[in-house]
Amino acid sequence: MYCALQVLALVFILAIIPLPAVSQSSAPVGVKLVKPGFLTSVGQNSDAAVMKVLLNTRLKLGLEYDISANAASLGETKTLVLVIGASNKGLGAAGLSLEQEIARTKILIAAAREKGIAILSLHTGGSARRGDSSNALIKLCIPASSYVVVVAEGNKDKFFDEVCAQYKIPLIEVNSLAEAGTAVKNLFQE
């Protein structure tokens, strides 16, 4: 009797606790991403350049790359990989305000949705790429994403958990850039 109560209590607890959005370092169950893929930055950061080297040079994913892609860049793309994080210097050098970068991103996401392109959002720049500007971009990209991968140092406040849970987007939190690369590779169909 006592044992049965324990089981019932456990079932009750599991029922009332929302399923965590975080799936630590393992690909979530679901559709695989398909190539050709296109890698770009949201926020004009240079983190995308690091991910390009990681995903293409080290992991041979062969993604097309343009730091400030637009809708016309997508071509035959099947998966759009967004590296999120606002760089004030990057925005300034590109002659863009945050509002203009948000507008560019909205157009890019809308074009991807119209073409049935899957979106994978990455955040790899750690705390240096957090703050109000980055958060605005994160909130813009996550709802449109099939998956989100974040390096833990940029998610100390669990902001990604909150937003992903709100939109029921699978989140993969990893501890390093290398793990982020592996997570992305695992999400792509061989």
Add this chain to the structure above:
Amino acid sequence: VGFAALCCLALWLAAVCPARGEAEEVQDAPLLYRAILEELRPGAAVSKILPLSDYLPSLKGSGMDTPVYILEAGFSQNDTTPSFNFDDKKPSAAMPTVLIIGGTHEDEIAGVLAAILFIEHAVPVRGRLIVVPRLNASAAGTADPERPGPHHIVISGASGERYFRYGSRYTDPNYEIEADPIRFYPPGARAGAGLSSREFRNINRNYPGDEAGSLTARTARAIMNLIARENVRVAFDLHEAGPSSGLAWAVIAHPKTIDYAAMAILDLGDKGLNMVLDLSREEHRGLSHREWGERTEASAYLIETLNPGQVPGGLPAFDHVNNAISPLWKRIGYHVETVLAILGIHAEMDEPSGWIGIDSMPGINELKANLAAYF
């Protein structure tokens, strides 16, 4: 002996604590040079120490002349000094070389100490290493009036207590030959991109420099000449940034080798060291990474670590060595590891493969375990 000791002390004090506003101080400027020499204990691989004025004679005798350390091992140096003109972008016949500069800003002390660590420990097994530990000699001997730090950093080293002067971001105006303008426009800066007047005395806004300009501009020009004459393939400028700047823990790379920096950042990440990549851009005219990268054959990188003492008003009593957030071992360790990681990529990717190799440097774990053992 006692008299000689007193004389030495007087020389040092004269060097690091110049009285302000007296024209004859310029004649004492070589004392700054000697003070820097006495601060260092060169390692076995140092084959030569030259004055920076060898690369621009008009610096000789000024408060901006500073020691340049040449490190090499296992190779005979090319005896001939080839003619050069960096505007031609033609590499010289000298041995492929790496340049490390500390003390562009003398209050960014981890960059200075990392450069000194290379001079005292590095052994180039392939290629050649040139280190300028205190590029702005005059700034090494003065405090920034708007952002002073401690007078010096003390490290109780393996061979006794060592004192490293914590200086200023700017050339000491007592040693500069030109007055600050109302607004300063870096060379090549676009219209409207003027800076505050004292940036005129910031070496890292004066590249590519000017042989007939201010002493600050001449110092920048001397570095451009050094890069060209010594066949510098990879050049590092070691800096620090304050907590509010958003620049700390970053590598700023010229676009021509941004992928090399990205690869190095990945390698650092594999070791648990997190650095952010930033791109050297057109708006950075006058800065080392932009002008070295644009005007010479060298791959140019600027490295920034976090100096919590760089806050408005300064922190003269700040304990740089033992600070919990950004202790000195960590700041120096990141500089050393980042330089070595980038050089590892160049050794792997450039032709000929393996052209540069540096041994005997302590890594960040060794510095964490016992910083003093390496000083």
